[in-house]
Amino acid sequence: MIENTPDALEVSIVVPIYNEEENLGELLRRVHEAMEPTGRSWELICIDDCSSDTSATLLEQFATTRPWLHPLYLIRNYGQSAAMQAGFDAAAGAVVVTLDGDLQNDPADIPGLLDMLDQRPEIDIISGWRKNRQDRYINRKLPSMIANGLISRMTGVHLHDYGCSLKVYRSESIRDVKIYGELHRFIPALAAQFGAKVIEVPVSHHARMHGQSKYGIDRTLRVVLDLLWVKFLLRFLHRPMHAFGGAGITLLLPGLLSLGVLVVEKVFLGENIGGRPLLLLGVMLTLMGVQLVAMGLLGEILIRIYHEPAGRAQYLLRAAPRRRGKANPTSKTAPEPNS
Structure with a gap:
């Protein structure tokens, strides 16, 4: 196994935490069970968003016996977007994985998504799709369907499930993305403006076992307000x-x-x-x-x-297209392009 050092780190898993004391132990166990057999170097960054329960204390205790656990503690409750941005800023891995701390996302899906990203060098982001979502229809599924339809139509990045937190990013694809307010659900659309290629893959979804959901039907209204800003950002920021x-x-x-x-x-x-x-x-x-x-x-x-004063460019250059393998220097023919 590769030594788990910042210089060699392959995967950073970012998990915002808010009042998840009943789920934390199981979350850490499942993430460790999923990642340890992969042979990849990895870290788990849990960002406590000023929980009112004992989540922060538990994270501190768990970190003493788990060197791969790196907890962060926000000074007040900023919300999920700020917590996720703190995790992105601290992540040292070449690949960044995000998931919720309530165990509705299954950490066992992470190795398969990482393998898929390795096999698809042209892809920058893999977004999870809770195809068989285990939530109530009226206050969770229906608002989510409406929000996903609006976001897809207005951003041009068509996904079934923007709200799924289980996503895999190449670190360079989100390096220039900054999320404020509640823009965490729009990360694929924001990254797409910097040239990121996004695909969607069905993932497992489980009913919440402990604690209470932090979202309700009023979330749809907030999504609409955020969507107006994202639409302006994508289309009119430079004009x-x-x-x-x-x-x-x-x-x-x-x-x-x-x-x-x-x-x-x-x-x-x-x-x-x-x-x-x-x-x-x-x-x-x-x-x-x-x-x-x-x-x-x-x-x-x-x-x-x-x-102009800061010398910021109005554009970004992309790297040359990634290939699955190197050409044989003795070969007289060029390698075939990826399909």
């Missing part, structure tokens, strides 16, 4: 004038047209326009249009301030 300016012109043109009609009636026909609703509508549309265009101009200035 905010196209978003605000387009909406501004759409309002400005009918506003100016309305005011122009009223000016003609006043100047050439001598009609009284002071009490006309069209006057109020024209002024309102014109002011709103001017404000939106001005916001677009400010956005263009800000995006240049963001990129």
